Amino acid sequence: MTDFFAGISPVKYAPDAPAEDLAFRHYNADEMIAGKRMEDHLRFAVAWWHSFAWPGGDPFGGQTFERPWFGDTMELARLKADVAFEMFAILGQPYYCWHDADVRPEGATFAESKRNFEEIIDYIGEKMEGQGTKLLWGTANLFSHRRFMAGAATNPDPEVFAWSAATVKNCIDATHKLGGENYVLWGGREGYETLLNTDLKRERAQAGRFLQMVVDYKHKIGFKGAILIEPKPQEPTKHQYDYDVATVYSFLKEFGLETEVQMNIEQGHAILAGHSFEHELAMAAALGIFGSIDMNRNDYQSGWDTDQFPNNVPEVALAYYEVLKAGGFTTGGTNFDAKLRRQSLDPKDLIAAHVGAMDICARGLKAAAAMLEDGGLEAARAARYAGWDDATAQTWLTSASLDQIEAQVAGGGIDPQPRSGQQEILENYVSRFV
């Protein structure tokens, strides 16, 4: 045991705990919701990078956090892992996620980085076995080092493409070895700063080729987890290629990969793209590519990715409603790709942030499940489209041609009358559950 979380006990479900206690007031892992344990619905994961690797910097200032494991040695990397697993235990979070660069120090060469990585993956593997925490997904950091400044798969320099491919290969191997349930590709710097020096078509082709290789390799080694892409519209680059769910789908369709790849959708990125979180979830479900979520919000007033822990039940409930409608998570889960505010210096802040987020999610899930069971929204939705059950209407959707329909309309008898969309009544309905 390190002493980083000294004085902080494992957090329990205790709805009536005193205000100052760290306790779950809503998240109760074993409670059954819609026929499944709450833990099995939510499948929470901690993100290694924000919780253990981020120093608290922003574009106008450097490190605010002073963690005993900050530094570039293997010994510190192990200390970091020790603290991480202590936090997983305190929170009772069943899953976690990593980038390679979060867990191992960068070596002087690719080979040295690889050795460092393999060694720490083994170390982490032992800790996982001892504790039962699982890996929701692994991923590669292909954006922080200066070699990636112009992208990874979409870099104008083929050597960066190769370096990136090699890195992903090793990250998939490690994910596979640790029993990870998914492998994620977030398009770090796959995008551009200026169109003036960019060949969109060529870079898109590079990305398509890269993804095909990833899918091929997954099958080759028998990795059964899902390959997930995480959309984001901008930041760090001015334009990120994986703008939003619909854009990624256009890419998957172009390269014939829409049955091989699913989406990891982050609330903050949905907002940056001009959408709501539930929109992106519903869109992915409609396109058959829903996978997993990053449950971290953006500040609506900030134009950059703030990656904050969720704290708004009405919003979270609408998100889980879409997740449940899509059948719930299979390999996916609820990752907190969220970082403390850089002024939240204390170990207790780190625990409290996760506890609060887990409670918010539990409340959202319960509300969503209750709405789905009640059926009010779905009944209203069904009623709104009920006209399509008509036989003539069905011919319009299947066999009729434009001129046949025109003849029917011009002949009279069709004169559509507006009906209320009942938006406020439906919003009131939702409010009764949240």
Add this chain to the structure above:
Amino acid sequence: MTDFFAGISPVKYAPDAPAEDLAFRHYNADEMIAGKRMEDHLRFAVAWWHSFAWPGGDPFGGQTFERPWFGDTMELARLKADVAFEMFAILGQPYYCWHDADVRPEGATFAESKRNFEEIIDYIGEKMEGQGTKLLWGTANLFSHRRFMAGAATNPDPEVFAWSAATVKNCIDATHKLGGENYVLWGGREGYETLLNTDLKRERAQAGRFLQMVVDYKHKIGFKGAILIEPKPQEPTKHQYDYDVATVYSFLKEFGLETEVQMNIEQGHAILAGHSFEHELAMAAALGIFGSIDMNRNDYQSGWDTDQFPNNVPEVALAYYEVLKAGGFTTGGTNFDAKLRRQSLDPKDLIAAHVGAMDICARGLKAAAAMLEDGGLEAARAARYAGWDDATAQTWLTSASLDQIEAQVAGGGIDPQPRSGQQEILENYVSRFV
């Protein structure tokens, strides 16, 4: 001749005209640019709706314009057409565009609207013949009447779907009859106000079916023009399905229509979607679906569609650069889907706005053609990707697998070194042309 433009003579190319004169200082229809007449490059079109039908209202106030043709009779519709063609003549604009609702009064029934429409289309056809002005595209207004409040093709009520299909059929017929070179679908209210009452998947399928019927009908009647979709991310609805070029491409691919349909891209809509105009153009070209443009800007400080005449040469030049790189317009052109500010009451404002816009476009085109001829940007771009010409690099793009590449990288010898992206140097280059 009506007296609406009394005192305004046809506008001529006169670069040294006195400041107070209405004259083209840059647009010279017959001047050869990169082997083609300027007019044939730019293919300007006036939009009937903004120039002749819009009363000057906004969400906080009603009509400011007082046009003698405002009203709902066929006689006034003819007067409107008379004035329109007088304006086309004054400007020497080779093309124009309409919605059905711009040119004819709405009838009490579909059949009556159809009769009104056919009558006015004949009237317009005669004027076209007399004058030589051509139809760049026709389109249907499926959003203003209250029957369309919940969408057209994507309406929950199948009768609205049918009404819309019938309307589009007649609009395609009229476009065909007048020799129109394209038919445009802008997704008016194809979108949603709230997900709570919306079935995304079903509405997407309705839209797919509708578009298929449009394409089938086009072929059936032998219409040779292009079918164009105009993307827009929001407004009037909170979420418009045709968000941006990539989103529309995802839709076309899903329904197998990507070789049948092209894009009509509007600068203002690109901006609302979080993109630059040149991004959307380059994306459409990369995807092989570039068609036509609406050259009207958005105010960067306004969160709604302001549809203003263009007035920034550096921006316009980058747009035409993409158009020229894509091979220039074939059936497409430069439509001004732009409206006067509602305080610009005078007939002279209407002429001056178009003249200014045409001059801005002429300057942009000339700069774009000069840059392309000079070749500086393309040479820099080619140099940036030159590493891919290497034989090994080519294997990475074609045959190598992830583990083969990893072996090469782990073996040493590949250590990519960042090279300057030269953004400011390229921006300086462009500045020398605009």
Add this chain to the structure above:
Amino acid sequence: MTDFFAGISPVKYAPDAPAEDLAFRHYNADEMIAGKRMEDHLRFAVAWWHSFAWPGGDPFGGQTFERPWFGDTMELARLKADVAFEMFAILGQPYYCWHDADVRPEGATFAESKRNFEEIIDYIGEKMEGQGTKLLWGTANLFSHRRFMAGAATNPDPEVFAWSAATVKNCIDATHKLGGENYVLWGGREGYETLLNTDLKRERAQAGRFLQMVVDYKHKIGFKGAILIEPKPQEPTKHQYDYDVATVYSFLKEFGLETEVQMNIEQGHAILAGHSFEHELAMAAALGIFGSIDMNRNDYQSGWDTDQFPNNVPEVALAYYEVLKAGGFTTGGTNFDAKLRRQSLDPKDLIAAHVGAMDICARGLKAAAAMLEDGGLEAARAARYAGWDDATAQTWLTSASLDQIEAQVAGGGIDPQPRSGQQEILENYVSRFV
């Protein structure tokens, strides 16, 4: 009794009412919260314009609502008033608000408009007496008619300034006559579309003069209500002069009116200005100019003023927390400057929207009052600034000079150590109340 709300009974507090019933589940007018009746805390008001005058149009389509009172006669104006008071009774809302243009038909001349207005004000006055509904505030519509297209007080044409002054005079008179508790100025089109034709300094001076006359007149006639300005950053104009609370304060200070005028703050306008609602409320309180609120939200994804009914308790609670900290409303109240979505056609939608909003506000108020009573936030805030209680620190705030402080710091002994800002812990605290 009209039959507009046929079948809809007065809405009662009935927390366990069946789901389909129109009932207050949280708003209980007589329930005591922090020593005051809930009704006296919240002081709800209906906005005449959105509920009874708005036809459902938007920039891409016209009227969707078909109300029996639409039209321009005095008889229809009386019918509209009849229905309005029926709605006030159904909702049990204690207050309402109007613009002159909402309640009376525009006349052919100023004098005729004035006669119409006086007549309908008398009619309304009788209804108020009979029913007990009160006027929260009156205001003048100085933006819808085309004469106001370039502003009212800030118009380049002095005749519009005069017309506006005359209109406001009559609206203050009517407000006074009806016992209104405030008079509001919202800067309709006080702003500009383009700086190119605008003299900012001159228009600011016109606005200052106008406001001084309003204040003078209020005192002259003995109107005891508050004069309120409602900030908004944009829409309808590209730049509205009353951008946000701080901007309006700069204006009040320049013209020496900061003790005469207070703020009416709307959530939607706060959001358009890049702020949170609670920010604007806290800022007004800090500046001593807090007055009243318009409790209608903006859609975070829409770049225009959507004026929607509130539906997010966590947001509303933070707003009422600032209201309570500022001492609660005196003359002010909670106006719903909110409109139905244009697809919400039914009379029931209008009632349900208000009922839902009132319940949301009741929940927010209760949570805010509980947080304030609990004192957790204020205790944490006080602790964070406690260092300032130190005597030396106090000299820094009062008497020390820069060089004296520098000598102390350079002398050593002062080396500030960061302390956690505890943002997530405070957010968790709030979440326990909402």
Add this chain to the structure above:
Amino acid sequence: MTDFFAGISPVKYAPDAPAEDLAFRHYNADEMIAGKRMEDHLRFAVAWWHSFAWPGGDPFGGQTFERPWFGDTMELARLKADVAFEMFAILGQPYYCWHDADVRPEGATFAESKRNFEEIIDYIGEKMEGQGTKLLWGTANLFSHRRFMAGAATNPDPEVFAWSAATVKNCIDATHKLGGENYVLWGGREGYETLLNTDLKRERAQAGRFLQMVVDYKHKIGFKGAILIEPKPQEPTKHQYDYDVATVYSFLKEFGLETEVQMNIEQGHAILAGHSFEHELAMAAALGIFGSIDMNRNDYQSGWDTDQFPNNVPEVALAYYEVLKAGGFTTGGTNFDAKLRRQSLDPKDLIAAHVGAMDICARGLKAAAAMLEDGGLEAARAARYAGWDDATAQTWLTSASLDQIEAQVAGGGIDPQPRSGQQEILENYVSRFV
């Protein structure tokens, strides 16, 4: 001479230089514009921080630039200064600016930092004398070190207030010693991340006190330069107190400092605040607080401060038009608070970026001066407000009361008629100059 800029000669005015040459094609220091040398109009300054201290990091990646002077020793600080002055010489820029933290290494104590600072200031002073480059302004970095994470003057911890005051004292001293023409306060982290832990009123009072001490100290030591505040709405904090010009004016008026302090206005910050650059300039001029500019743009598609070199002549021309209308710079100037894109690695990029920006500014200035001399805009503006010259109109602005005006209007004879605002015609006018 260092060898950093090896091979780069001083940049000359050479309008016909070959495309590949670094040359001024528009900026000609000695050319007379509106009676003043171009250099004396523009008063260009290089920003030490972006050009020499910024390592190329962003929130998703670290250092990309590898500069030989990076590190924390006095020797490297001198090397940095050597290179800086070599760049000033190459560019012929007459001015530069610094933060204390840009020029000296942070010491272990305040006293050590002060010694480092004084030593390097002396070193810089010698270089200035030798070369003739002047200091446009100095400023203090009160935001990068973790001690400032919760603000400087507005920190909840009085020791940070004291540290900040002491730092500013020394920075003013150094500015004074070097003959600096202004001293700037940019509100680094004066703002908040969450209202929940913030006392707006108290922090505003701290800021007011701090600014008063700064002004007092300036007078005490006889510093004749201007004190400038640089507004910014957000980033790094969620809400920065110095939101925009109007907000800062409200603050100055509250603390009675509006005649002591002027504005340093940055284009990028204007855009983040929802304004145009020219708006902020015109507003400052109208309020009598215009001082200086930071001529660096924001990307309209990015929601954060991108600090890019200017490259759009039409925008820059409108900015200089406001500067010229305000009488031109007195102590102020044109600072490039602009950074290279992080992929622009080469020394040549640094020179080219400044050369391009200086040329853009020169073109903007020339266009602005020509428009002002031509007088077209001012004539149109004067005509638009000409009605106010009428004697009756003047009484409305001076002596009339609301009821007197109402009597005039109700009496008939006043019926304002809308006149065209001519926006497009004015935009065309501007386009002819840019």
